[in-house]
Amino acid sequence: MRYLTLLRAKPSTTPPPPELMAAIMALGEDATKAGALLDTAGLEPSATGARVALTAGELAATDGPFAESKEVISYAIYEVASKQEAVEWASRFLRAHRDLWPGWEGEVDVLKLFG
Amino acid sequence: MSVSDARRVLEAVWRIESARLVAGLARLVRDVGLAEELAQDTLVIALEQWQRDGVPDDPGPWLRATARHRAIDVLRRRRKYAEKLALLSRDAEWREDGVEDELDDHIGDDLLRLIFTAAHPALSAESQIALTLRLLGGLSTAEIARAFLIPEPTAAQRIVRAKRTLAAAGVRFEMPTPAETAERLGTVLSVLYLIFNEGYSATSGADWTQPALCREAMRLGRVLAGLLPGEAEVHGLVALMELQASRLPARTGAGGRPVLLGDQDRLRWDRLLIRRGLAALDRAEGLGGGPYTLQAAIAACHARAHRAQDTDWTRIAALYEVLAYLRPTPVVRLNQAVAVGKAGNPARALTIVDALPAMRDYPQLPAVRGELLFLLGRPAEARAEYARAAAMTRNESERELYSRAAFSKSGNGRPG
Numbered sequence: 001m002r003y004l005t006l007l008r009a010k011p012s013t014t015p016p017p018p019e020l021m022a023a024i025m026a027l028g029e030d031a032t033k034a035g036a037l038l039d040t041a042g043l044e045p046s047a048t049g050a051r052v053a054l055t056a057g058e059l060a061a062t063d064g065p066f067a068e069s070k071e072v073i074s075y076a077i078y079e080v081a082s083k084q085e086a087v088e089w090a091s092r093f094l095r096a097h098r099d100l101w102p103g104w105e106g107e108v109d110v111l112k113l114f115g
Numbered sequence: 116m117s118v119s120d121a122r123r124v125l126e127a128v129w130r131i132e133s134a135r136l137v138a139g140l141a142r143l144v145r146d147v148g149l150a151e152e153l154a155q156d157t158l159v160i161a162l163e164q165w166q167r168d169g170v171p172d173d174p175g176p177w178l179r180a181t182a183r184h185r186a187i188d189v190l191r192r193r194r195k196y197a198e199k200l201a202l203l204s205r206d207a208e209w210r211e212d213g214v215e216d217e218l219d220d221h222i223g224d225d226l227l228r229l230i231f232t233a234a235h236p237a238l239s240a241e242s243q244i245a246l247t248l249r250l251l252g253g254l255s256t257a258e259i260a261r262a263f264l265i266p267e268p269t270a271a272q273r274i275v276r277a278k279r280t281l282a283a284a285g286v287r288f289e290m291p292t293p294a295e296t297a298e299r300l301g302t303v304l305s306v307l308y309l310i311f312n313e314g315y316s317a318t319s320g321a322d323w324t325q326p327a328l329c330r331e332a333m334r335l336g337r338v339l340a341g342l343l344p345g346e347a348e349v350h351g352l353v354a355l356m357e358l359q360a361s362r363l364p365a366r367t368g369a370g371g372r373p374v375l376l377g378d379q380d381r382l383r384w385d386r387l388l389i390r391r392g393l394a395a396l397d398r399a400e401g402l403g404g405g406p407y408t409l410q411a412a413i414a415a416c417h418a419r420a421h422r423a424q425d426t427d428w429t430r431i432a433a434l435y436e437v438l439a440y441l442r443p444t445p446v447v448r449l450n451q452a453v454a455v456g457k458a459g460n461p462a463r464a465l466t467i468v469d470a471l472p473a474m475r476d477y478p479q480l481p482a483v484r485g486e487l488l489f490l491l492g493r494p495a496e497a498r499a500e501y502a503r504a505a506a507m508t509r510n511e512s513e514r515e516l517y518s519r520a521a522f523s524k525s526g527n528g529r530p531g
Contacts, residue, residue: 033341034131035334038387077387079330084127088174095173115364115385 002038002113003078003086007093008070009106011045020100027096031078031089040076070106077113086110121165128174129158133253134338136182138225139218141288143186147232148278150288151250153189157182179218226251227342228288230335234303237284242277243306244313249274251338252331262328263313303339304352304407307332311356315363316510329360340395351399351408357392358414361385373512377423389418409438413454428458445471446479453483461490478507482517498522 031037046064053060065071078086090108097104133154140150160181161174171177233246248254248262260270291299314328336353343349365379374380396415399408413434420426435451448471456464465487474480485500498521505517 033338035337035341036131038391079334080127081130081327082123082127084123085130088124088127088131092173092175 001080001082002115003080003083004111004113005076005078005086005090005093006109006111007073007075007106008109009073009104010069011071012104016104017101020096023096023100024093027092031076036078036080036085036089038077038079040074042074043072046071073106083110083112121170122162124170124174125158125161125165128178130253132175132178133158134226134229134251135219135222136178137250138229139179139220139222140182140186141229141232142221142225143183143218144189145288146282147229147250147286147288148282149189150186151278153185154182156185160185183218223342224290226338228290230303230339230342231291231299232281232286232288234299234306235281235284235286236299236302237280237286238277240306240309242273242280243302244310245270245273246277247306247335248310248331251335254331262325300343300346300348304348307336307339308352308356308407310335311359315359326360326363329356329363332356333360345402347399347402348405348407350395350402351405351411354392354395354399354411355407355414357388357395358411358418361388361392361418371512373516375516376417379423381421381423384418392418406438406442409434409441413438426457428454432458445474445477449474449480449483452487456483456487456490461487465491476507478504478513478517480504481507482520485520 028037028040046066049064049066051062051064051066053062076089078089080086080089087110090110094106094108097106136157137147137150137154140153141147144150144153157178161178165171165174229250230247233250234243238246245259248259249256254262256271256274257267259274260267263270290296311329311332314325314330314332333353333356336349336356340346340349340353361384362376362379364385365381365383366374368374392411393415396408396411399405399411404412413431416427416431416434432451432454435447435454439447439451448467452464452467455461455467465484468480468484468487471480481500481503485497485504488494488497488500501517501521505514505521508514508517
């Protein structure tokens with residue numbers, strides 16, 4: 001079964017510590033080499049994106065940033081045997097943040113793809 | 116945390132960690148069978164403790180540390196035993212070098228050794244498959260039994276026998292020598308592809324496919340590609356499996372019925388697997404390719420065709436020509452004939468088929484003859500061939516497919 005994970009966090013004024021970036025790369029490599037991680041990428045701030053909405057029959061495209069307090073920072077697609085396995089990979093990701101970026105807060109939505 | 120939560124977390128972490136645990140343990144104790152038992156002990160200890168005390172904050176390292184302690188206990192007991200018997204000859208010497216390492220310090224090499232050991236030539240193909248799924252896939256005996264539709268005691272027996280064979284043959288936990296590597300790697304790849312094919316086209320039972328087995332074979336292929344990034348055919352096999360598996364969602368219709376390649380709804384093909392498969396094919400071709408890479412290139416011709424009628428059968432026939440030169444097996448020849456027929460030359464295709472030796476218990480042979488005979492405007496003979504195919508197959512879905520073709524006007528009863 002396949003899961004999409006979306007990492008959300010409050011925009012930070014400081015860049016992530018280099019140790020965290022190294023840990024994230026290592027974790028990504030680990031998950032890839034375990035055959036579980038099929039695809040992943042980091043996302044630019046929503047300020048560089050846009051939103052297209054349909055409201056009351058009207059289409060409207062608005063440039064970012066979006067008003068939400070948290071931004072989607074990255075996504076990943078995992079092929080796993082259970083939801084819990086996707087949760088474990090997401091937890092490893094957040095543990096790295098906890099251990100290497102004090103004060104950082106965020107969340108990962110673990111969403112099952114159809115099929 | 117409830118008891119069932121602990122079990123669920125453990126199952127998930129186990130799937131991620133078990134191959135690495137067994138591989139690291141095997142390096143310490145120099146015995147795959149014992150390593151597997153120690154890993155099982157670790158699993159039992161984890162379940163007890165996690166249910167009692169809760170799941171540890173970072174379960175992966177917890178499992179590795181616990182497994183390592185179990186290994187050190189065994190090594191100490193072994194040393195004491197050897198000392199008592201004063202059997203300190205060179206052969207009986209215990210090995211304790213490496214115990215100061217963490218279990219995952221040499222994980223790449225350990226995993227490779229484990230992969231080569233599980234697919235050791237001293238083992239029968241079915242033992243290689245069972246042991247690979249057990250040691251690398253972390254599948255339980257029950258899961259292996261379910262995957263191959265065999266009774267659980269039979270699966271357990273296969274694993275026990277495989278471990279005993281390795282021990283009796285004095286197989287050490289080590290890499291093949293450079294001289295053996297190519298052949299040994301070939302065996303590993305064929306084991307993975309057998310697992311994949313068992314899932315892609317279940318040889319028996321009511322279900323047409325077992326996608327879980329395909330996914331496991333692909334996962335192990337990706338693990339191997341991570342360990343041997345310079346081996347063309349590893350990427351070739353990954354590409355082949357991913358491109359074939361991209362069609363899984365479209366291969367089964369209402370009521371579990373097989374849907375032929377030409378009739379599949381290509382919008383249901385898995386775009387992510389196609390993209391990954393094509394990228395793996397690029398890597399494989401860049402590294403020199405081989406038979407799996409050629410088969411992947413053939414699968415890519417289908418993946419690139421947005422409609423069945425856009426398929427480049429001429430290119431497929433040419434690729435089969437090269438493949439048949441490298442691997443002149445009856446199955447390759449048969450597929451070559453199909454491609455030649457589709458490329459507009461059914462008469463030549465039929466000569467290829469008729470030059471094949473008799474293939475007993477291979478329903479695809481009469482099915483292909485049937486298809487070609489339909490193309491050549493010989494429907495009576497074609498229907499007879501399909502009836503033969505239907506009588507021959509052990510897969511119920513396939514039998515239905517061939518039976519329908521045996522009564523149809525135009526044929527086309529070959530699964531995609």
